Amino acid sequence: MISVSRLLCGAVAPGDELRYGGKRVYSANAVEQRPIVVWNCTRRCNLHCVHCYANSNDSIHVGELSTQEAKSFIQDLSSFGIPVLLFSGGEPLLRDDIFELAIFARELGIRAVLSTNGTLITERTAQRIKEVGFGEVGISLDGIGANNDRFRGFKGAYDAALQGIRSCVALGQKVSLRFTITRSNYRDIPAIFELIELERIDRACFYHLAYVGRAGRMQVDDVTPDETRAIVDLIFEKTLDLHQRGLNKEILTVDNHADGVYLYLRVKREQPEHAAEVFDLLRRNGGNNAGLLIGAVDNLGNVHADQFWWHYSFGNVRERKFGDIWLDTSDPLMRGLKDRKPLLKGRCARCQYLDICKGNLRVRAEAVYGDVWAEDPACYLTDEEIGIDEPSTEV
Numbered sequence: 001m002i003s004v005s006r007l008l009c010g011a012v013a014p015g016d017e018l019r020y021g022g023k024r025v026y027s028a029n030a031v032e033q034r035p036i037v038v039w040n041c042t043r044r045c046n047l048h049c050v051h052c053y054a055n056s057n058d059s060i061h062v063g064e065l066s067t068q069e070a071k072s073f074i075q076d077l078s079s080f081g082i083p084v085l086l087f088s089g090g091e092p093l094l095r096d097d098i099f100e101l102a103i104f105a106r107e108l109g110i111r112a113v114l115s116t117n118g119t120l121i122t123e124r125t126a127q128r129i130k131e132v133g134f135g136e137v138g139i140s141l142d143g144i145g146a147n148n149d150r151f152r153g154f155k156g157a158y159d160a161a162l163q164g165i166r167s168c169v170a171l172g173q174k175v176s177l178r179f180t181i182t183r184s185n186y187r188d189i190p191a192i193f194e195l196i197e198l199e200r201i202d203r204a205c206f207y208h209l210a211y212v213g214r215a216g217r218m219q220v221d222d223v224t225p226d227e228t229r230a231i232v233d234l235i236f237e238k239t240l241d242l243h244q245r246g247l248n249k250e251i252l253t254v255d256n257h258a259d260g261v262y263l264y265l266r267v268k269r270e271q272p273e274h275a276a277e278v279f280d281l282l283r284r285n286g287g288n289n290a291g292l293l294i295g296a297v298d299n300l301g302n303v304h305a306d307q308f309w310w311h312y313s314f315g316n317v318r319e320r321k322f323g324d325i326w327l328d329t330s331d332p333l334m335r336g337l338k339d340r341k342p343l344l345k346g347r348c349a350r351c352q353y354l355d356i357c358k359g360n361l362r363v364r365a366e367a368v369y370g371d372v373w374a375e376d377p378a379c380y381l382t383d384e385e386i387g388i389d390e391p392s393t394e395v
Contacts, residue, residue, distance in 0.1 A: 001205070001285075002259045004251045007278050008236060008267065009243040013203075013250040035295040035326065036084040037077060038115075038307045041070070041098070043299045045091040047117050048153035051142070051180055053213035053308050054298075056090040064299040065318075067097045071104055073301065073317045078108035080323035084135075088115040088307065090299065093125065102132045111135045115178070119157055121164030130171045136203070137168050140178040141192070143185040151185065162199070169200050176203040182221045186231050193238045196249060204249065206235055208256035208378060211367035212308045225380035232259055236266070257287040257357040258379045264356070265385060279356070287358030291337025295326060305337055308363045333372065337362070346375030352387035 005011040042064055045056035065073060077085060085105050092098050093116055102112040114129065118139035121129070129137060141161055142151040148158040168175050179185075179192055189206070196204050209215055209222045223231060232253065239251040253259045260282045268275040286293070290306035297303055302313035303325045314334055315325040329335040336343050340359055348359040359365075360376035368377045379386075 002253045002257065002263065002282075004236060004239045004253060004259075004263065005243065005249065007260075007263050007281060008239060010274075011243060011248065011250070015250070033293055034081045034083065035289070035293050036086065037082050037322070038086045038088050038294070038296040039073075040088050040090060040296065040298045040307065041065070041092050041101070042090040042095050044094050045089055045117070046094065046119065046154075047091070047157060049117075049140075049142075049214070050151055050153065051182070051209065051213075051215040053210060053215055054090060054310060055213045061299060065301050067100065069301070069318065070097070070101050073297070073322065074101065074105050074108065074110070076317065076321045076323065078105075078110055080321070080326070082110065082322075084111045084113060086113040086115055086138075091117055091120065093120045099128055099132050102134060106133050113138065116140075116164075117152065117157070118161035118164035119154075120160075121167055123167045123170075126164070126167035126171055126173065129168065130173045134173070136174045136176050138176040138178050138205070139165055139168075140180075141195075142180050142182075143188045144191045144195070147185055147188055151180075165199055165201065174202050176205060177201050178205050178207065180207040180209060181223060181228075181231060182209055183223050183227070184221055186223060186227065189231065189234055190238070193242075197242070197247060202248075202250065203252070205252045205254050207254045208259075210255055210308045210361055210363055212363055213310065216367060222378070228256075228378075228380040229262070232262060236263065255361055256376075256378055256380075257360050258376075258381050260285070260287070260356050261353045261381055261386065264353075282356035285356070287354075287356055288360050288362070289358070290362065291334055295322075297322065305333065305362075308361070336373070340373070343373040344375075345371070345373050347379065347383070347386065347388060348375040350386075350388050 006013060006016055040054055043054055043056050043061040046058055048057060092114060105112045112134050113136045114134045115138040139161055142148050145158050149155050165175055177196060235253060242249045264278050264282060267278045294306050296307040297317060298310060301317040303315050303322060304310060304313060312333060314331050329338060341354060344359045360379060362372050364378055365374040365376050366372045
């Protein structure tokens with residue numbers, strides 16, 4: 001995640017302690033670092049989003065972790081020292097025991113976060129979310145009105161999610177709006193910023209497209225490099241406007257760490273006195289942290305490098321503790337992700353900003369080139385910007 005509000009405006013947010021240091025366990029040895037864990041606790045979902053990385057649908061998926069198995073898993077996470085457990089899906093609110101498990105995690109000292117499509121959040125559900133103590137509720141909107149409904153595969157999804165947002169905000173529950181950028185919806189971004197302000201939403205994350213799950217069919221709907229630059233510039237300008245008007249909003253971009261380099265180059269050009277600080281924060285964040293500071297466990301208990309790696313598992317929490325799986329570098333992908341610099345190819349291998357990007361999303365490279373270590377095709381920076389003198393013929 002690239003915190004635009006922090007890096008461009010200097011606005012400090014609670015999540016910064018995880019991105020730039022603080023409560024997380026850090027070590028010079030990458031295999032000793034403790035990740036945030038995304039748990040896709042169910043694959044069932046009441047919607048059918050066109051870009052769902054988990055291929056979720058409205059059906060029962062046999063073999064999902066039971067309540068007792070989930071508690072054993074969460075206990076292992078606590079013993080391992082993970083700081084945050086993000087309950088995701090599918091739609092996590094379709095698990096009857098979701099609140100029981102969140103309470104259990106909090107009692108063990110883990111910060112619980114809920115990632116939901118928001119359509120099932122009634123006033124009563126919002127009250128329960130608040131009582132349980134979720135640190136944040138992430139609610140996805142991928143457009144305004146009918147555009148969101150088209151993405152979600154359900155007429156009325158926008159109105160239902162908006163009501164869910166309002167129910168949470170009314171109780172003082174922190175809400176994070178999630179928006180995935182595509183060619184079909186990026187023109188809604190100005191309206192999304194208006195919504196953030198109007199509905200008193202605390203936080204917004206703008207996700208770049210990852211070509212996995214059903215989104216694997218959406219590469220043709222991804223934005224071009226020039227469109228990406230214009231979109232990121234727009235997000236920067238809207239963030240600055242909010243800050244200059246005294247509105248305390250946390251704005252982030254996600255899943256394209258070229259954004260961090262692009263932001264740094266802007267600060268270096270326009271606010272050179274702050275460039276060193278911005279670079280240091282980006283370096284401490286480290287870029288893409290799949291297999292390092294973020295991991296995922298699917299509904300069946302399989303452990304993945306992050307939530308986009310459903311097609312590759314390192315082991316199952318029913319058979320081994322999460323921590324034992326996470327620290328086991330006998331798997332070539334796990335070993336490579338923890339020390340990827342020598343393996344990267346193409347422009348990524350030669351980029352002078354590798355320390356603040358780390359080669360970006362490996363799943364995107366794999367989807368396009370069939371090679372996990374190829375350059376990320378979604379990098380929109382020029383060869384000159386990343387310090388490459390001559391174009392590379394290698395991917």
